[in-house]
Amino acid sequence: MQLNKQGGKVKTWKKRWFLFDTDHKRLAYYTDCDERKLKGVMYFQAIEEVYYDHLRTAASSPRPNLTFCVKTYDRLFYMAASNAMSMRIWMDVIVTATDEHSRY
Secondary structure (H helix, E strand, O other): OEEEEEOOOOOOEEEEEEEEEOOOOEEEEEOOOOOOOEEEEEEHHHEEEEEEOOOOOHHHOOOHHHEEEEEEOOOEEEEEOOOHHHHHHHHHHHHHHHHHHHOO
16 A cells, blocks of 8 residues: 655655565565565564654645654654545554554
C-alpha cells in the first residue's frame, strides 16, 4: 500500500510502498510497487507509539490532516495517507502488530 513518507536526512516527501513482513516482524518500505528496491524498515519491537501528527510536521506534509507518526527508539517516521480511512487503518494495523509482538 502506498503512503507518502518524509525523508530522514533530507526532509522531502516521497511516495513509498509499504509491506507488512510478519516473517521478519517488520514494516518494510520500497521505492516501487514491485518491491525491488528496499529503502528501509521499522521493526515491530522498536516501535514505541503511533500517533496522529497535527502540530509538528503536518504543516510541511502534502496532506496535513492525514499525517501520522511512527515513533521508534531512534527515529520518528512521518507518513501521509491518501484519505482518512486509509490513515486510520494504517495506524491501527501498526499498533496491533506492535502490541502482538510485545506479547511474545
